[in-house]
Amino acid sequence: MKKDLLGIADLSQEEIYLVLDTAEAMREIAQRPIKKVPTLRGKTVVNLFFEPSTRTRTSFEIAEKRLSADTLNIAVATSSVLKGETLADTAMNIEAMAPDMIVLRHASSGAPHFLSRICRSRVINAGDGMHEHPTQALLDAFTIREHKKRIGGLKVAIVGDLLHSRVLRSNALLLTKLGAEVWACGPRTLVPPGLDRLGVHVSTSVDRAVEGADVVMMLRIQQERMQGAFVPSLREYFQVFGMTVERVARAKPDVIIMHPGPMNRGVEIASDVADGPYSVILEQVANGVAVRMAVLYLLAGGAGMD
Amino acid sequence: MPVVMDADRMTRTLTRIAHEILERNRGVEELALVGIRTRGVPIARRLAQAIHEINHHDVPTGALDITLYRDDLMRHAVGPQPVVRKTEIPFSIDDKCILLVDDVLYTGRTIRAALDALIDFGRPKAIQLVVLIDRGHRELPIKADYVGKNLPTSLSQSVQVHLTEVDGRDEVEIEP
Numbered sequence: 194m195k196k197d198l199l200g201i202a203d204l205s206q207e208e209i210y211l212v213l214d215t216a217e218a219m220r221e222i223a224q225r226p227i228k229k230v231p232t233l234r235g236k237t238v239v240n241l242f243f244e245p246s247t248r249t250r251t252s253f254e255i256a257e258k259r260l261s262a263d264t265l266n267i268a269v270a271t272s273s274v275l276k277g278e279t280l281a282d283t284a285m286n287i288e289a290m291a292p293d294m295i296v297l298r299h300a301s302s303g304a305p306h307f308l309s310r311i312c313r314s315r316v317i318n319a320g321d322g323m324h325e326h327p328t329q330a331l332l333d334a335f336t337i338r339e340h341k342k343r344i345g346g347l348k349v350a351i352v353g354d355l356l357h358s359r360v361l362r363s364n365a366l367l368l369t370k371l372g373a374e375v376w377a378c379g380p381r382t383l384v385p386p387g388l389d390r391l392g393v394h395v396s397t398s399v400d401r402a403v404e405g406a407d408v409v410m411m412l413r414i415q416q417e418r419m420q421g422a423f424v425p426s427l428r429e430y431f432q433v434f435g436m437t438v439e440r441v442a443r444a445k446p447d448v449i450i451m452h453p454g455p456m457n458r459g460v461e462i463a464s465d466v467a468d469g470p471y472s473v474i475l476e477q478v479a480n481g482v483a484v485r486m487a488v489l490y491l492l493a494g495g496a497g498m499d
Numbered sequence: 500m501p502v503v504m505d506a507d508r509m510t511r512t513l514t515r516i517a518h519e520i521l522e523r524n525r526g527v528e529e530l531a532l533v534g535i536r537t538r539g540v541p542i543a544r545r546l547a548q549a550i551h552e553i554n555h556h557d558v559p560t561g562a563l564d565i566t567l568y569r570d571d572l573m574r575h576a577v578g579p580q581p582v583v584r585k586t587e588i589p590f591s592i593d594d595k596c597i598l599l600v601d602d603v604l605y606t607g608r609t610i611r612a613a614l615d616a617l618i619d620f621g622r623p624k625a626i627q628l629v630v631l632i633d634r635g636h637r638e639l640p641i642k643a644d645y646v647g648k649n650l651p652t653s654l655s656q657s658v659q660v661h662l663t664e665v666d667g668r669d670e671v672e673i674e675p
Contacts, residue, residue: 211582218564218583227619230567260567487583493573494580 197309197316198488200325201366209367213335215487216480222259223482233262233493237292240266241283242319243274243299248454248478249319249329253296256485262293280304281311288312294492297321302359315492323357323418329453330363332484334371336477337408340449345372350402350444352434353412353461355379355388355395356423360453361412365391378402379412380434382423399434406444410451411436411462427460436462441471449473500659503650506669509631512647513542516629517549519645524596529624531595532560535613536584538602539563541664542631546600561588563599568612586616593621598645602660604630607641632671634658 201209222228238257242250250266257264267287269275274283280299287295294315297305302322309316320326338344349368355361355377368375375393377384378401389395396402403409414430424430441448450462450472458464467474504512524530527550534543540562547560564584566572572580599613610628617626631647636654650673652658657674661667 215583218585221586225619226621229619231615232567232572236573490567490583491580494578 196492197305197318198327198492199305199309199316199318201327201330201363201370202325204327204367204370206370209331209334209371212331212484212487212491213338215491216331216335216483219486219490220480220483222486223479229259229261231261232490233257233260236262236294236493237290238262238264238294238296238489239287239292239314240264240296240319241287241298242267243269243280243297243304244320246298246319248481249298249326252478252481253317253319253328253485256482256489259482260486260489262489280307284308284312288314294489317488317492320359322359323362324359325363325366326359326453327363328481328485328488329360330367331488332477332481333360333364333410333451333453334367335480335484336451336473337449339476339480340473341407344368347373347407348376348405349373349408349410350376350378350406351393351410351412352378352399352402352436354383354414354423355412356383356385357415357418358412362391364410365393369393376402376406378434380424380430382421399436399440400443403440403443406448408449408451409436409441409444410453411456413453413455414457414460416457427457431460431463435460436466438463438465438469441466441469447471451477454478500672500674502670503658503673504632504648504671506663509647509669509671512631513545514549516645516647517546517553520546520598520627520629521550521553523627523644526596527554527556527558529594529596530558530598531590531592532558532598532600533563533588533592533613533617534560535599535601535609536562536564538660538662538665539600541662542602542629543598543600544664546598546629558598559590561590562586563588563613563616565609565612565616568616570608570612588620591621592617592623594624597623597626598629599626600629602631602662603658604628604633604641604643604646605636605658607637607639610641611639631660632658 296317298319302324305318369392377393532543534540547558566583627644629645630643633646634652659672661670
């Protein structure tokens with residue numbers, strides 16, 4: 194890994210474990226009376242979000258503030274992008290104000306890679322189109338490791354909209370790197386060609402994917418990205434692919450249910466599953482802050498994580 | 500490498516410091532030990548054990564990692580970030596007398612960082628500093644309250660504390 198965190202694809206197993214171990218230490222800070230350490234004092238972090246986001250943006254901002262960085266948020270709704278400015282121009286203008294890091298969320302796959310080539314600042318990918326969402330995969334791995342004490346050898350079923358999901362791609366890359374058995378499951382229309390090349394088992398049967406799983410990860414049906422007729426109706430989708438208590442029963446008794454959010458209750462996940470005892474969905478959110486603190490800390494040094 | 504403290508001597512030194520701590524602090528109830536990672540932590544545990552052997556009182560013991568408070572973190576243009584380890588202080592430090600424990604006192608910068616870190620956990624009644632070795636060359640106005648051994652050194656020398664818990668043996672060495 195060089196100066197930026199662009200995707201899980203660039204990370205080695207050692208780097209992934211370094212992030213997870215550092216996040217363990219960072220998590221304790223959230224329990225202190227003063228939830229702040231002076232580590233990134235004087236560093237400026239720009240959160241550049243070209244897509245709506247509550248969880249990820251808030252999580253990054255809290256992580257930055259707990260490390261004492263100066264943060265500023267640029268949301269596309271209030272920026273010059275609406276006046277026709279290109280990504281490169283926006284980036285160069287921000288760069289001219291000498292920030293240390295840019296956290297980028299963009300609807301186009303590869304946007305952070307482009308930014309990384311033209312910027313001196315360190316770039317963190319907070320989700321790029323249908324490509325990667327590395328900090329989400331890292332916080333998912335952190336949450337899994339906390340519950341299962343390991344990642345290698347686990348069966349992880351990822352169910353939902355596989356086609357549009359950057360969460361799937363980052364998780365598949367990360368979990369297979371650490372030796373988990375990953376099953377990806379969704380309707381035929383939402384399975385991208387070549388998905389099996391990521392080293393995952395692809396199935397259109399939820400029952401088969403969930404059978405004996407240690408972890409079930411639900412993906413959101415991304416209605417905003419669905420211009421075509423991918424599923425007949427949301428109701429039918431729930432009938433065939435929705436995670437219900439009956440389907441969860443096919444997994445291991447100590448299964449954990451995950452969801453990167455935002456959830457569509459009654460579409461990909463039943464409410465009694467989302468709020469059930471095996472659900473770790475809110476833990477994922479809490480762990481997100483610690484994992485992002487770890488990434489910010491590790492990248493803030495001289496040569497990043499090398 | 501010349502050995503300046505062997506296992507036997509280390510045990511006697513820590514027992515002596517435990518006595519000094521009890522002599523100086525009347526209320527043993529308000530004492531708490533906080534070791535600085537890495538080697539301050541086992542020394543703090545041994546002091547807790549030594550105090551227990553003297554008066555059967557259990558002094559709460561915690562571990563402090565000062566990495567996030569270092570003053571040299573962002574100064575290096577190259578090189579990876581130092582590894583951050585867990586801070587574990589499972590008790591309130593408010594109104595306690597904190598015995599901050601480290602293996603070697605040198606420039607004082609680690610202690611400065613530790614003091615900043617401790618203050619973020621609350622407002623102790625007092626903080627006292629315990630070190631196994633004081634090798635001099637302070638760069639900050641910091642002084643230890645309990646010293647195992649004063650060891651005059653030159654700047655080019657290196658003092659290595661080895662502890663059974665971490666290194667498999669108890670020994671303090673000085674490298675020329």
